[in-house]
Amino acid sequence: MLRGACTLKGLLDQAEDAFYAELDRHTLADAMGGGTGEVVVRLHRGA
Numbered sequence: 001m002l003r004g005a006c007t008l009k010g011l012l013d014q015a016e017d018a019f020y021a022e023l024d025r026h027t028l029a030d031a032m033g034g035g036t037g038e039v040v041v042r043l044h045r046g047a
Helices: 007-024 028-032 036-045
Strands: none
């Protein structure tokens, strides 16, 4: 969609790449540690 001389597309592409690169450094177990898992379950149940 964004083409030509628009630098925003390049910046957003770099940001997306950095975002996924950071996620690749971690596991789902990392993200669920420290009580996060219990909070996610409560949110899912609507409690």
